[in-house]
Amino acid sequence: MSFSHVGKGLTSKGELKSFELAGADKKFYWADAKIVGKKIILTSAKVAQPVAVRYSWSSNPEANLYNKEGLPAVPFRTDDW
Numbered sequence: 001m002s003f004s005h006v007g008k009g010l011t012s013k014g015e016l017k018s019f020e021l022a023g024a025d026k027k028f029y030w031a032d033a034k035i036v037g038k039k040i041i042l043t044s045a046k047v048a049q050p051v052a053v054r055y056s057w058s059s060n061p062e063a064n065l066y067n068k069e070g071l072p073a074v075p076f077r078t079d080d081w
């Protein structure tokens with residue numbers, strides 16, 4: 001997943017949290033996430049071929065993804081199920 005409006009780059013306050021991946025079965029599982037340049041690399045042992053991502057998609061998320069200017073990333077999803 002890559003971002004185009006990140007200013008000077010991406011950062012997090014602690015370990016990245018609140019990312020979920022789903023495969024074609026439409027079941028979401030927590031993902032491991034790491035920042036690489038302007039991208040977030042996501043992996044999950046439970047999702048071999050991801051087709052959708054959600055970030056902080058819950059009623060009380062632990063959102064900790066920011067740009068280097070300190071602005072937080074808003075919750076988002078890539079699916080429309």
